[in-house]
Amino acid sequence: MKLFHISHTDLDGYSCQLLTKQIFNQGIFFNANYGLEVKLTLKKVLELIKQENKEEEIFLLITDLNLTQQESKDLDKDITALKKENYNIKLQLLDHHASGQKSADNYEWYYLDISKCAAKITYEYLVKYYGGFAQNDVWINPLIKSVNAIDIWLDNETFNFEFGKVLLTMISKVREINNILFADLNRDFRLYLLKEAAKYINEENANIKLDDDIHKLKKQFLNTEGIDDTLDNLSAKYLVYSLDNIKDELTVFYKGHKGLLTYTLGSISIPANAFLKANPDYDFFIDVSKKGNASFRADGKVDVSYMAEKLANGGGHVNASGAKFEDFKETIDYLQVKNYIQEKLCSLEKI
Numbered sequence: 001m002k003l004f005h006i007s008h009t010d011l012d013g014y015s016c017q018l019l020t021k022q023i024f025n026q027g028i029f030f031n032a033n034y035g036l037e038v039k040l041t042l043k044k045v046l047e048l049i050k051q052e053n054k055e056e057e058i059f060l061l062i063t064d065l066n067l068t069q070q071e072s073k074d075l076d077k078d079i080t081a082l083k084k085e086n087y088n089i090k091l092q093l094l095d096h097h098a099s100g101q102k103s104a105d106n107y108e109w110y111y112l113d114i115s116k117c118a119a120k121i122t123y124e125y126l127v128k129y130y131g132g133f134a135q136n137d138v139w140i141n142p143l144i145k146s147v148n149a150i151d152i153w154l155d156n157e158t159f160n161f162e163f164g165k166v167l168l169t170m171i172s173k174v175r176e177i178n179n180i181l182f183a184d185l186n187r188d189f190r191l192y193l194l195k196e197a198a199k200y201i202n203e204e205n206a207n208i209k210l211d212d213d214i215h216k217l218k219k220q221f222l223n224t225e226g227i228d229d230t231l232d233n234l235s236a237k238y239l240v241y242s243l244d245n246i247k248d249e250l251t252v253f254y255k256g257h258k259g260l261l262t263y264t265l266g267s268i269s270i271p272a273n274a275f276l277k278a279n280p281d282y283d284f285f286i287d288v289s290k291k292g293n294a295s296f297r298a299d300g301k302v303d304v305s306y307m308a309e310k311l312a313n314g315g316g317h318v319n320a321s322g323a324k325f326e327d328f329k330e331t332i333d334y335l336q337v338k339n340y341i342q343e344k345l346c347s348l349e350k351i
Contacts, residue, residue: 001057003027004045008064008118009179011164011171012151014190015119015144016063016094021191022140023130024059029187031179032332038065040332046078054086062093064118066100067110076107094121096152117151119144139198143167146201162207167197170214176222176235180264180334181250182242192221236274243275252286252338254345257302259284263337269320272297288337292328296321311344 003024007013009031017029028048032041049058060079067075079091091109096118104112113121123144126132133140142160149157150164171190179186196217200206215231222234224241243250243260252261258281265271265287272285276299283301288294294312296304298319305321308314314323325344331337 001026001059002052003059003061004030004049005061005063006030006032006041006045006065007062009033010064011147011168012117012119013064014171014187015117015147015194016122017187018191018194019119019122019126019133019140019144020061022133022136023126029184031183031187032065034065036330037332038067038071042071042075044332046082049082049087049089052087054088056088058087058089060089060091062091062095063122064095065093066095066097066112067093067103069102069106072103072107072110076109079109092125094118094125096121115152117148119151120148139195139201142201143194143198159206163201163210166207166211166214167194170197170210175266176218176231177238177242178262178265180332181246181262185242189221193217196220232270236270239271240274240278243271244279247279247282250334250338251282252342252345254284254302254307255349257283259286259302259345261338261341262287263334264288264290268295268297273299286341288325288328288341290330292325294323294325296323307345307348310348 001024003020003026005017005020005027007016013031020027030041030045032038045060049060052058079089082089093110095112096114096116098114100110100112104110111121123140146160146164146167148154149160150168155161170193174186174190174193177186177189197210200210203209219228219231219234222231222238224238247260250260250262252259260275260282262268266289268285268287272287276282276285276297283298284304284307285297286294294308294314296308296316298304300319303318305316305318308316308321308323312323312325314321316322328340
């Protein structure tokens with residue numbers, strides 16, 4: 001069986017994926033927030049499923065996301081169409097948001113329980129239908145209790161609630177690895193932190209000890225060379241290493257110069273400088289936000305203030321500038337961003 005798992009972008013959502021990763025040998029994972037991200041992610045996953053062998057047993061699981069009535073209707077129609085084309089596919093949605101009640105009333109694959117968090121629902125579902133977690137349940141069960149306590153605000157469960165508060169903050173502040181360019185790495189980072197956090201549960205003052213050690217745990221994950229450094233520097237080195245693996249896919253061109261284009265990276269001064277120093281064949285670095293705000297960096301070979309001005313009425317310094325693309329449309333597809341920026345850069349060459 002091959003799993004496709006879409007979940008929310010918070011502690012509860014990632015905890016659901018921590019659980020399924022313990023059960024399924026094959027899995028493709030996505031995370032989405034509400035609105036446009038859900039629609040685009042569903043579209044992407046359905047496209048991937050259509051590429052699968054029809055003899056493959058496919059399980060599409062959605063957790064901690066309450067679909068709108070229209071989204072539910074469209075998804076049910078798409079799954080029905082796939083089944084008619086002889087795809088061996090099972091759809092299951094596990095959620096706890098009351099706003100999904102109408103969809104739950106209309107579709108048997110839409111399971112709703114507002115009394116507990118999605119991770120606890122997923123835990124119980126996997127125990128019932130897939131045999132549970134064997135020896136791993138020693139740490140999984142108490143971890144999910146804490147997720148449940150904070151997600152549905154059971155402040156009377158003092159230990160679980162206080163430990164859950166630390167988990168909530170820990171997962172919400174994972175910003176060292178970009179979640180669009182490196183979605184899988186970003187998810188692996190969060191799940192690593194959750195598994196490490198579980199080791200604290202049986203300690204005295206577990207919530208305080210974990211809170212003290214989050215910085216250290218992040219550094220442990222990001223330290224690939226075994227040499228201690230600041231979290232900022234370790235993050236930059238990790239990012240440069242990760243970018244280097246996919247730099248060909250992120251490369252754009254401007255008047256014979258090679259540049260690297262990232263999307264939603266944010267705060268690029270340190271990583272952009274580190275990347276350009278480590279890759280002297282690259283002359284500039286551009287990062288674009290979801291709202292079309294762009295940061296430009298260079299290392300003396302290209303005047304990015306000119307680029308920013310001509311591309312989007314921006315400006316700044318020769319090696320550090322900014323601008324905003326007013327006609328930019330938010331997307332979760334990096335390729336769309338790349339095509340948009342490369343077209344802008346090609347038009348600039350004609351000036």
